[in-house]
Every structure is written in C-alpha cells, then in structure tokens.
Amino acid sequence: MARRRMLTGVVTAVLLFASGCSSGTDATVQGGTFTFVSPGGKLEFGYPADQRGRLPELSGPDLSGAKTVAVSDFPGKIVVINFWGSWCSPCRAEAPALQAASQDLAGHGVQFLGINVKDPQGAGAAFNASKQITYPSIYDFAQRTLFSLRGYPTSSIPSTIVLDRQHRVAHIWLTPVTRGDLVNVVAPLAAEKS
Numbered sequence: 146m147a148r149r150r151m152l153t154g155v156v157t158a159v160l161l162f163a164s165g166c167s168s169g170t171d172a173t174v175q176g177g178t179f180t181f182v183s184p185g186g187k188l189e190f191g192y193p194a195d196q197r198g199r200l201p202e203l204s205g206p207d208l209s210g211a212k213t214v215a216v217s218d219f220p221g222k223i224v225v226i227n228f229w230g231s232w233c234s235p236c237r238a239e240a241p242a243l244q245a246a247s248q249d250l251a252g253h254g255v256q257f258l259g260i261n262v263k264d265p266q267g268a269g270a271a272f273n274a275s276k277q278i279t280y281p282s283i284y285d286f287a288q289r290t291l292f293s294l295r296g297y298p299t300s301s302i303p304s305t306i307v308l309d310r311q312h313r314v315a316h317i318w319l320t321p322v323t324r325g326d327l328v329n330v331v332a333p334l335a336a337e338k339s
Contacts, residue, residue: 181296181317188319191330194337197313200306203290205283208261208270214281216312219256223315223334224308225327228260228291228301229282231272236303239321240276246327247280253335254310256280262288262302309334 183190192198203226204215216224227243229236247257259282261269269284283290291299298304298319307316307330316330 181294181298183296183298183319190317192313192315194309194315197309197311197315199311199313200308201293203260203283203293205260205285205290208273208282208284210266210284214258214283216258216308219258221254221310223250223253223255223310223331224312225250225255225257225331226260226306226308227257227303227322228262228305229303230261230263231268232264233302235321237272237276239303239323240272240278242322242324242327244276244278244280246324246331249324249328250331250335253332255331255335258282260285260290262286262291307331307334309337 200216202215202217204213204217206212207214216226225243225247227239229240231237243257243259247255257280259269259273259278259280261282261284263286264272264284266284266286269282272278273282285291288299291297301319303321305318305322305327306314307327309315315334318326
C-alpha cells in the first residue's frame, strides 16, 4: 500500500511539474483512437488498412513561433511525422534522409511534419536551417504530443509515424529511418485508394 501511495505521489508530481512547464504556446492534442502496443520489443510496425487507428489531432507552434501547424492542415495527404531534437545524435544523422525522402515523395501527395521535442526555443530552427530542412516542424519542448499517444514510448527519439490519407497510423519506426525505408513504405500507401 505504501508503495502504491509513493508511486501515485511520484506520478502526480511529474504531471504537476509538466503542467507547470507550459509556456502557453505549447503543442496541443485532441481525440484519437490509436493505442500503441509493442509485442516482443519490436522497433518497426506496419498496420493493415483495417487495423489502423487515428492519432489524436496534433498541433502546435512552428519553430519560428509565427504560426500554428497541425496534422489537419494536410487533408487527404499521407503525413510522415518525425519526432526529433537537435540534441539527438541519431536525429542529426537521419535528417538528410528525411529531407531527401520528403522531396522524393512530395509529388505523390505526401507531407512530412517534424515534431521538435526537448529543445530550447530557437535550437530546432537553427538545426533545420543548418540541415536545409524545408518541411515544417511543431515546436513541442514539453513533449505533449508524445505523451498524448497512448502507450507510445516517449523515450524513442527519433521515431517516425506514417499516417495514411485518412490520417490513420499505417507504419511506425522507433529507430532512425533511411530514405529507402521511407520510400519503400510510403510509395505503396500513396497508391492506396482513399
């Protein structure tokens, strides 16, 4: 019983701390039917069309803070969501592959969207400028987007989620991705009928 109270106290303290870190311009989330399950510690998952759930609506300020970006800004498009931070060595290594794949797939109705986590304000924008990343990113220092994904491992940075044209989860990587990985998964999705 004492252990349960202590655990409840720790969870409450973490939630209070996280809510206290809000800047008022944080990422927001709403709804969703997707729950992540990782059987056997797998790091890559593909979901058949009849088993795809929806993420909550993810939105937040872009890296400049000038406007809000949301998954719903891209209706009818496949959306490739990449969680990253400039402090993350594998994120730095995969950035050129993500940019190249975003250009390869742009003509197929595919939109890439980064979600920058745990970076001080401005660090993500400087990183994207240095890597010549042209697709938008949501600035989410507090990781509200990650915490909203039921069962999703919040420590898996980088990770990438591919949404189909109805914005249902079609594929997930909990590891860095390559240009080939992305093209091989997204191209067949682009050919699916809505």
